[in-house]
Amino acid sequence: QQQVRQSPQSLTVWEGETAILNCSYEDSTFDYFPWYRLFPGESPALLIAIRPVSNKKEDGRFTIFFNKREKKLSLHITDSQPGDSATYFCAATPNTGNYKYVFGAGTRLKVIA
Amino acid sequence: DAGVTQTPRHEVAEKGQTIILKCEPVSGHNDLFWYRQTKIQGLELLSYFRSKSLMEDGGAFKDRFKAEMLNSSFSTLKIQPTEPKDSAVYLCASSRDWGAEQYFGPGTRLTVL
Numbered sequence: 111q112q113q114v115r116q117s118p119q120s121l122t123v124w125e126g127e128t129a130i131l132n133c134s135y136e137d138s139t140f141d142y143f144p145w146y147r148l149f150p151g152e153s154p155a156l157l158i159a160i161r162p163v164s165n166k167k168e169d170g171r172f173t174i175f176f177n178k179r180e181k182k183l184s185l186h187i188t189d190s191q192p193g194d195s196a197t198y199f200c201a202a203t204p205n206t207g208n209y210k211y212v213f214g215a216g217t218r219l220k221v222i223a
Numbered sequence: 224d225a226g227v228t229q230t231p232r233h234e235v236a237e238k239g240q241t242i243i244l245k246c247e248p249v250s251g252h253n254d255l256f257w258y259r260q261t262k263i264q265g266l267e268l269l270s271y272f273r274s275k276s277l278m279e280d281g282g283a284f285k286d287r288f289k290a291e292m293l294n295s296s297f298s299t300l301k302i303q304p305t306e307p308k309d310s311a312v313y314l315c316a317s318s319r320d321w322g323a324e325q326y327f328g329p330g331t332r333l334t335v336l
Binding site: 116142144146152153154155156159199201203205210211212213214215216 | 227256258262263264265266267268271279314316321322324325326327328329330
């Protein structure tokens, strides 16, 4: 049973469009949500992260929108570039001393020029 | 600074064999994680060490998977006995502290025949 769910499983957008990657979770104790990006042949690397004290976190073309009530968040990539093609993982951890670090199954993004 | 190193990069094993994967975390990092990466499940946490102490042993992975950290700069993941369903990429990651950015190694691609 996935505690962190991501959708869609794969996504294809044209260059310049906004890609929207969705993530939802079940455990209300989760309070830190990092997104990791995995390029083919490389290792996952932290892209951007958010804590529930805010409902939006922006870093250049990447923005996380967070809805604590619905336990949902989304990663928006504006002006998508072919170089953004990768797998994006949403993760969640609690701040209760319960050492869970849960990743979603990932969304494979392809940006077509 | 050296990142996380993992050896071997590729491993092919026969069903029933014992294999040992190795990881060296980033120097000075207190936390070390072992993950299994598959297309269906994404990243699954196998083990988590804090300052060499095992904090999370992966629940469902307990019976055939054993991670150890004999010193702060070296960890192993033993799979015994291997099964074909264990075929996956095994990633090691380290971070300064809980909730800090995780730095991933290049992974070990395991194929069990």
